[in-house]
Amino acid sequence: MTTPKQPENKPRKWWLASLLSIIKPGLGQIYNGQGRKAVIFFLLPLLQIPLIYVLLEKGSITLLLAGLAIFVVGIYLIALIDAIVISRKHRFNYQLKRYNSLPVYLILLVALIAGNGLLSFGIKSNLMEAFSIPSGNNIPTIMVGDLILTDKRAKARTPDNGDMIIFDWPVDPEKKFIQRVVAGPGDLVEIRDKVLLVNNEPMSEDYAVHNDPEMHSTLELPRDNYGPERVPDNAYFVLGDNRDYSYDSRFWGYVGSSEVQGTAIGIYWSYDKDNSTGRWERVGRKL
Numbered sequence: 001m002t003t004p005k006q007p008e009n010k011p012r013k014w015w016l017a018s019l020l021s022i023i024k025p026g027l028g029q030i031y032n033g034q035g036r037k038a039v040i041f042f043l044l045p046l047l048q049i050p051l052i053y054v055l056l057e058k059g060s061i062t063l064l065l066a067g068l069a070i071f072v073v074g075i076y077l078i079a080l081i082d083a084i085v086i087s088r089k090h091r092f093n094y095q096l097k098r099y100n101s102l103p104v105y106l107i108l109l110v111a112l113i114a115g116n117g118l119l120s121f122g123i124k125s126n127l128m129e130a131f132s133i134p135s136g137n138n139i140p141t142i143m144v145g146d147l148i149l150t151d152k153r154a155k156a157r158t159p160d161n162g163d164m165i166i167f168d169w170p171v172d173p174e175k176k177f178i179q180r181v182v183a184g185p186g187d188l189v190e191i192r193d194k195v196l197l198v199n200n201e202p203m204s205e206d207y208a209v210h211n212d213p214e215m216h217s218t219l220e221l222p223r224d225n226y227g228p229e230r231v232p233d234n235a236y237f238v239l240g241d242n243r244d245y246s247y248d249s250r251f252w253g254y255v256g257s258s259e260v261q262g263t264a265i266g267i268y269w270s271y272d273k274d275n276s277t278g279r280w281e282r283v284g285r286k287l
Contacts, residue, residue, distance in 0.1 A: 012094050017087035020105070021080040024112050027105065028083025032090065033097045041079050042112060045119060047071070052127050056151050061266025062284040064149065127152055129262065131166060137179060137240035137247065138164075141207050146282065147269040148178070152262035159236065160184070161198065164264035164287045167238070167255045178264060179238040179248050180207070185257075189237045190228035191250070196239070197228075212244035222250045236260070 012032055021028030026041030051071055055064040123129075133146045142148065142164075150156075150166050159165050159181045169175045183189035183198050190197040194210050197203065218225040223244065231237050235254035240246025249255070264287040270279035 008096055010094050010096050010100070011092050012087040012090040014084050014087040014091065017083040018080060021083040022076070024109060025075050025079035026112075027108065028079060028087070030099060030105065030108065032083060032086040033094065033100065034086065035097070035099065037082070041075065042115075044075050045116065048119070048123065049127065052123065053153070056128065056153065056265070059265075059286075061149065061268065061286050064265065065268055065284065125152065128265075129166075130268070131176070131178070133178065136245065137177075137242055139242045140209065141241040141287065142178065142264075142267070143270060143279070143282065145271045145273055145279070146267050147271075148287065149265045149268050150262040151265050156263040157260045158257070159260065159263050161187070165236070165238065165255075166261040166264060168259040168261065169252075170255060170259060171252050173259070176261065177238075179240050179246070181236045182239050183231050183237040185231055185233045185235060187231045187237070188228050189226075189231055191222075191224065191226040194224045194243065207241050208239075208243050209241060210243050226250050234258075 017028040017031050020031050025044070026038040029035075029038035029041060048068070048071065051067060052064075055067045058064070129150050129152055131148050131150060133142050133144060133148065136144050161181055161184055163181050164178060165181055166176055166178050169177045182196055182203070188199050190200075193215060195202055196205060196208070216224045229237075232254060234257040236257070237249045238255055239248045239250070266284065266286040267282050268284075270282035271277075272279050
């Protein structure tokens with residue numbers, strides 16, 4: 001008579017459960033034999049979609065950053081603490097489950113990385129995307145080295161006058177520009193001696209700067225005098241805030257509605273390359 005083979009006793013190591021949880025929340029639970037709890041942790045990142053949507057509705061870059069940070073850090077901390085506590089309970093005795101093997105861990109990790117990649121792609125395409133700013137078209141509103149977040153929901157792709165938008169440059173769609181919408185479909189736009197007029201009304205633009213005292217005629221350069229022109233349907237007239245040194249609609253024309261990628265929300269980080277330091281005072285600024 002043969003004796004049934006007893007399951008192998010493999011006490012759990014708290015440090016290994018911790019490491020797996022840090023690599024990916026839920027892996028520590030798999031290691032501890034908590035398959036159902038692991039599935040919950042694997043699916044929790046999907047809640048980022050409604051969370052980001054709600055936070056975007058609030059219109060606060062600070063609230064958006066804080067909310068996402070609390071959500072992500074919270075998942076990691078809860079998964080880590082739970083993995084440590086449960087592994088300590090099994091530090092002397094633990095019967096291996098069928099999924100407690102290195103190949104399963106690796107397959108899960110690859111699947112989770114792929115899933116996170118798809119989630120990230122979906123968020124970037126339809127909700128929110130980060131961009132870095134390499135040029136000075138909008139100084140001082142947006143500085144070189146600023147990192148910004150952009151609302152890419154459908155309604156953010158139909159901007160209002162005054163909104164900062166990210167768009168595919170009509171001259172070269174592979175390049176993305178960020179500039180301010182100053183006139184929308186059907187508006188009459190004109191610039192007279194550096195003063196912007198929309199529908200024959202001079203605009204108050206606290207954000208616009210003019211650092212070059214020289215004045216050009218329309219024939220010389222359309223920088224200081226332009227139009228009047230009627231903005232076509234499904235198009236926008238955009239200007240950089242650094243008016244005298246911006247390459248914008250005055251020189252290459254309108255931005256089509258299909259070229260608008262989203263509306264800038266605010267600055268989430270800023271780095272001064274010349275001084276090798278972060279510009280903390282710019283973090284959280286709304287655009």
